[in-house]
Amino acid sequence: MENGKLKIGIYELTGCAGDALLILDCEKELIDIFKAVDIQSFLMAKSDNIDGELDVALVEGSVTTEREIEELKDIRERSKIVVALGLCATVGGIQARFTDPKEWEANLKKVYGDKKMTHTNPVPSKPIDAYIDVDYYLPGCPIGKDQFLNFFNRAVKGSLPEKSQNPVCVTCKYNENDCLLKRGQLCLGPVTMDGCGSVCINHNIPCFGCWGPLEVANRTSEFYLLQDMGYSVEEITKKMANYSGTKISEFMTKMRKEIK
Amino acid sequence: MSRKRISIDHLARVEGNGGISATIDGKMITDVKFTIYEGPRLIERLTVGRTPEEDVSMAPRICAICSISHKNAVIRAMENALSVKVPPKVWLARELMHMGEMIESHSLHCYYLALPDYVGFPNAIAMASKYDLEVKIALEMKEFANHIMKTLSGRFIHGENPVIGGFGKFPSQKELLFIKSRAIQFMPFVLKTVNLFCEIDYPDTPEEDTLYACCEPGNSAYGFWGDEICLSTGEKIARDDYPKLTNEFVVSHSYAKRSRYNGEPYSVGALARINNLGERLENEAGKMYRKYFNGRWKRNPLFHNAAQALEILYCFERIPLLVDSMLKIPEDPPIVEYTVKEGKGTGLVEAPRGLLIHHYQIDNGLVSNVDIITPTAQNAEDIERYCHIAAQKLLDEGQEDKIRDRMDLVVRAFDPCISCSAHMAEIKKAPADNWELKLSAIKRKGTPFYVGVGSSSQSDDAAGLELALRLRKSGQKNVALEGEFMEKWETSEMPDSHPLIFLDAVDFKAEPGKIILLPLQYVLNSTTLSHRFLPLTAMITNHSQMRRSYLLGVQPERITEGDDMSESVRSAIERIFEVITH
Numbered sequence: 078m079e080n081g082k083l084k085i086g087i088y089e090l091t092g093c094a095g096d097a098l099l100i101l102d103c104e105k106e107l108i109d110i111f112k113a114v115d116i117q118s119f120l121m122a123k124s125d126n127i128d129g130e131l132d133v134a135l136v137e138g139s140v141t142t143e144r145e146i147e148e149l150k151d152i153r154e155r156s157k158i159v160v161a162l163g164l165c166a167t168v169g170g171i172q173a174r175f176t177d178p179k180e181w182e183a184n185l186k187k188v189y190g191d192k193k194m195t196h197t198n199p200v201p202s203k204p205i206d207a208y209i210d211v212d213y214y215l216p217g218c219p220i221g222k223d224q225f226l227n228f229f230n231r232a233v234k235g236s237l238p239e240k241s242q243n244p245v246c247v248t249c250k251y252n253e254n255d256c257l258l259k260r261g262q263l264c265l266g267p268v269t270m271d272g273c274g275s276v277c278i279n280h281n282i283p284c285f286g287c288w289g290p291l292e293v294a295n296r297t298s299e300f301y302l303l304q305d306m307g308y309s310v311e312e313i314t315k316k317m318a319n320y321s322g323t324k325i326s327e328f329m330t331k332m333r334k335e336i337k
Numbered sequence: 338m339s340r341k342r343i344s345i346d347h348l349a350r351v352e353g354n355g356g357i358s359a360t361i362d363g364k365m366i367t368d369v370k371f372t373i374y375e376g377p378r379l380i381e382r383l384t385v386g387r388t389p390e391e392d393v394s395m396a397p398r399i400c401a402i403c404s405i406s407h408k409n410a411v412i413r414a415m416e417n418a419l420s421v422k423v424p425p426k427v428w429l430a431r432e433l434m435h436m437g438e439m440i441e442s443h444s445l446h447c448y449y450l451a452l453p454d455y456v457g458f459p460n461a462i463a464m465a466s467k468y469d470l471e472v473k474i475a476l477e478m479k480e481f482a483n484h485i486m487k488t489l490s491g492r493f494i495h496g497e498n499p500v501i502g503g504f505g506k507f508p509s510q511k512e513l514l515f516i517k518s519r520a521i522q523f524m525p526f527v528l529k530t531v532n533l534f535c536e537i538d539y540p541d542t543p544e545e546d547t548l549y550a551c552c553e554p555g556n557s558a559y560g561f562w563g564d565e566i567c568l569s570t571g572e573k574i575a576r577d578d579y580p581k582l583t584n585e586f587v588v589s590h591s592y593a594k595r596s597r598y599n600g601e602p603y604s605v606g607a608l609a610r611i612n613n614l615g616e617r618l619e620n621e622a623g624k625m626y627r628k629y630f631n632g633r634w635k636r637n638p639l640f641h642n643a644a645q646a647l648e649i650l651y652c653f654e655r656i657p658l659l660v661d662s663m664l665k666i667p668e669d670p671p672i673v674e675y676t677v678k679e680g681k682g683t684g685l686v687e688a689p690r691g692l693l694i695h696h697y698q699i700d701n702g703l704v705s706n707v708d709i710i711t712p713t714a715q716n717a718e719d720i721e722r723y724c725h726i727a728a729q730k731l732l733d734e735g736q737e738d739k740i741r742d743r744m745d746l747v748v749r750a751f752d753p754c755i756s757c758s759a760h761m762a763e764i765k766k767a768p769a770d771n772w773e774l775k776l777s778a779i780k781r782k783g784t785p786f787y788v789g790v791g792s793s794s795q796s797d798d799a800a801g802l803e804l805a806l807r808l809r810k811s812g813q814k815n816v817a818l819e820g821e822f823m824e825k826w827e828t829s830e831m832p833d834s835h836p837l838i839f840l841d842a843v844d845f846k847a848e849p850g851k852i853i854l855l856p857l858q859y860v861l862n863s864t865t866l867s868h869r870f871l872p873l874t875a876m877i878t879n880h881s882q883m884r885r886s887y888l889l890g891v892q893p894e895r896i897t898e899g900d901d902m903s904e905s906v907r908s909a910i911e912r913i914f915e916v917i918t919h
Contacts, residue, residue: 095401104480123460172378184382280498280505
């Protein structure tokens with residue numbers, strides 16, 4: 078730390094750049110953010126970037142090429158704290174749908190044919206903790222402004238906020254929404270991490286699960302509940318898998334077996 | 338001759354992860370590559386097997402900064418596929434939402450990503466020391482644009498409120514009136530923005546004509562979507578015929594696919610829209626267009642920034658009108674239900690950085706085929722071409738030290754969104770190659786000079802030489818063989834204002850006998866094809882001649898010792914002979 082300022086780097090692997098963009102979307106706070114810390118690298122925002130020692134590295138995106146594995150390991154080596162930023166970094170993103178390597182390869186071939194890539198080789202999409210130790214997770218597709226600023230304020234003071242262990246339903250109740258499950262809609266609120274402010278349900282749209290799976294959720298119970306409501310196993314597993322990346326593949330395999 | 342490589346590994350201040358490099362070989366720029374390091378996401382595969390609703394949620398995850406455009410495109414496509422007709426209030430709300438994204442993206446690009454280049458700062462925050470007021474108000478403008486998106490779609494990025502058939506919830510009258518009044522408040526600053534970006538002294542390198550493509554909004558109006566594509570040549574392409582424009586293919590240095598129209602690169606984006614539709618702008622935007630638009634806007638990609646500023650003005654003038662129209666319809670229409678389970682549909686939308694195409698096929702209520710073509714994927718070829726032109730011109734002028742920064746500037750002007758360009762489509766069969774069409778276009782530029790290349794003792798490789806000999810026998814004067822090329826070149830027997838066409842058997846992995854016609858500079862980008870041309874093209878040190886040089890190639894069946902040419906290649910050269918001589 079120099080002049081008492083944290084050295085921060087913001088990096089993008091493969092994804093939609095939405096988390097870095099959300100940081101730029103903190104318009105009111107942006108100038109203060111740039112003043113409060115020493116931003117060493119932020120490709121989307123500045124061109125004088127340095128790759129040196131860091132106090133905090135924020136990494137967005139999932140790992141999908143060999144080049145990214147090397148880049149990620151290098152970031153880990155020179156950073157005291159590494160934070161996974163957003164759904165792609167925390168669970169592998171929607172692009173981690175093909176968890177079976179053979180299925181992934183077949184789909185890759187369908188897209189690119191037999192063309193041999195000269196710049197870097199592809200690998201199946203994985204979250205960053207598949208390759209390095211991660212100190213903190215900021216979930217969301219994209220991350221939420223409040224959770225980011227909360228994290229940022231703590232980090233500047235040398236600590237990290239506690240991990241949220243609530244499902245979307247907690248905020249949804251505060252917002253006094255009608256429960257969409259009770260209306261018979263396939264809502265993933267009970268098994269999804271909180272932090273979005275239950276935005277979809279506020280708009281009468283059921284939760285898709287884009288904040289990623291909540292670790293402590295009773296997924297099995299939600300599964301049977303949805304089945305009782307008349308949804309097919311196929312529908313439920315697809316919906317649950319869409320935004321869960323590689324994180325609940327064991328649960329999925331288990332459920333598919335159990336139900337058969 | 339020295340060989341040097343200029344490379345910008347990580348392009349700063351563009352959204353996503355990419356680089357550009359140029360190789361200098363003596364006096365020639367031999368290779369320019371716009372590389373996308375963003376890995377493969379296979380979006381078009383992982384959206385297969387999903388319900389239309391799931392894809393409306395997932396497909397926009399391609400790109401954060403254009404998430405509203407993707408949302409509008411996927412919804413348009415799905416509604417076309419499922420024959421869903423929505424009431425006028427839904428269209429108004431969708432357009433208002435789109436305005437938010439257009440302003441957000443353009444102001445971010447103009448003020449944060451591009452302006453620092455022209456006033457000499459590494460980033461917008463550093464620029465704030467000198468342009469304090471501009472940076473602050475631009476931030477407010479961006480915040481307001483985000484507010485519009487949040488109000489209509491649910492959040493800044495990846496909002497889920499817009500769905501097939503309408504909206505989960507419409508904004509209240511109060512929220513709409515707030516948007517209207519804020520839009521009016523911003524007008525003085527918006528007009529200043531147009532002056533600022535239209536009066537920047539944009540460098541005149543690179544300048545060259547290109548083809549512009551954008552949506553045709555219909556009703557002689559300016560706008561950001563339509564059911565047709567219009568080209569700067571005046572041609573129109575119906576929405577479901579979009580592959581005629583895009584002709585996607587894969588290159589080995591990028592996970593983003595590429596597009597060319599009739600074998601030539603084309604540009605999409607704000608500059609394309611202003612070039613094709615600018616005449617239709619009204620009110621203040623119309624006045625500003627007539628004040629600033631000139632011929633250089635047609636040839637110079639750096640004017641993208643000026644075009645974006647004009648569009649910010651168009652949006653700010655449009656917002657109060659949209660709000661007023663929405664307020665005239667007090668009833669919020671419910672989401673339109675549908676029962677259709679099969680269909681095909683295309684949605685055309687203008688994302689901030691250009692034409693965005695979504696196409697879906699639905700069988701048994703599930704998506705069975707997806708094709709998404711993003712603006713940056715379409716611009717990639719022109720980005721490389723303009724960088725090539727700029728680098729070569731600077732090299733010719735002895736300003737080699739400027740090449741790196743200029744390429745950076747050119748790439749950034751296109752406002753590439755690299756995360757979206759790394760989009761994935763099914764491999765398609767190569768489009769029917771219209772080499773005959775291209776040949777007639779080349780002939781219009783001047784009488785071509787043909788050079789036969791190859792080896793007479795190696796079966797199919799003799800094709801180029803044999804064709805040249807037959808042409809000469811038939812009385813064509815402007816023909817040379819590989820061995821005579823140097824002599825003719827040096828004695829200036831070849832007029833250098835005429836097109837130069839190399840005839841050769843080249844392996845481009847197609848079926849034997851297939852014919853292609855490509856600009857030579859692209860051939861030189863390919864490591865497998867370039868080796869045999871390098872000795873010849875070393876003669877062509879003149880850049881304008883290089884740009885008039887082409888390869889007319891035939892796919893060989895076999896290249897072995899001996900003189901027996903395969904039947905497929907023989908009939909291909911017969912065909913070429915007929916076309917050239919008639």
